[in-house]
Amino acid sequence: MAGVDEAGRGSLAGPLVVAGVLLDYECLRGHRVRPLALLNDSKQLSQEERHELFRAVVGCAAKIAVRMYSAREIDRNGLHRSNLAGMRSCLAALAPPAEVCVVDGFRLGPTAPPHRAIVDGDTKSAAIAAASIIAKVVRDRAMRRMDAVFPHYGFSSHVGYITPNHSAAVRARGPSHIHRRSFQALCYADRAETGVGATG
Numbered sequence: 163m164a165g166v167d168e169a170g171r172g173s174l175a176g177p178l179v180v181a182g183v184l185l186d187y188e189c190l191r192g193h194r195v196r197p198l199a200l201l202n203d204s205k206q207l208s209q210e211e212r213h214e215l216f217r218a219v220v221g222c223a224a225k226i227a228v229r230m231y232s233a234r235e236i237d238r239n240g241l242h243r244s245n246l247a248g249m250r251s252c253l254a255a256l257a258p259p260a261e262v263c264v265v266d267g268f269r270l271g272p273t274a275p276p277h278r279a280i281v282d283g284d285t286k287s288a289a290i291a292a293a294s295i296i297a298k299v300v301r302d303r304a305m306r307r308m309d310a311v312f313p314h315y316g317f318s319s320h321v322g323y324i325t326p327n328h329s330a331a332v333r334a335r336g337p338s339h340i341h342r343r344s345f346q347a348l349c350y351a352d353r354a355e356t357g358v359g360a361t362g
Contacts (some may be wrong), residue, residue, distance in 0.1 A: 164260035165289025169297035176322035180248030181297035184225040201291040203284040204298035227255035
C-alpha cells in the first residue's frame, strides 16, 4: 500500500513538501511497528509524537519518496499544480511495487499510477498518515534551518505559516527570498498600500 500526502499548502513561506510511503503490511511485525498505532493526521500530533512516528515510519517503510517545491517554483507553476505533480512523482516512485495507491484528497489524473483519492485520508489510511508525518517533519526541519539564514521572521516557531508575528515581520522587512509572492496575503497588501519596498 502506497500513501501520499503533503505539508505546507497553506504556508506563506518555504517549500511545499510531498511525501509517499510504501508499507508492506505483511512485513509489519515486532517492536518497531508498535509506535505506528499512534498514526494520525500530522497536524493533530505534538512535535514529539511526530518525531517518534517519523523514526518508526523510516524504520518500517518498504520505501519512501519525497519531493520538495520551492517558493519560486510555487509562484511560477501554481500551488495546486505543484502539489499534484509532487503526488504523481511520489506515486510513480512507489508503484510498482505498490499494489494499491491512495492519496489524501485529490485525483491526480490519468498520467498518475492507478490510485484512489480519500477525503481526510490522513485520518483513515495508515499509509497516508505515514506520508503526512514524513512530509511534515521534513518540511519543519527545513524551515528551522532557514531560520538561521533569515533570522528576522521567526521561522523556527511558525515554520512559515501566517501568524501575527510573522505578518508583522513581513510588514516591517518585506518578504524574504523564500516567501511565496503569488499568495494574496494581507501583510503583502499592507506593504503595497504604505509604499514600503521589499528587502528580499
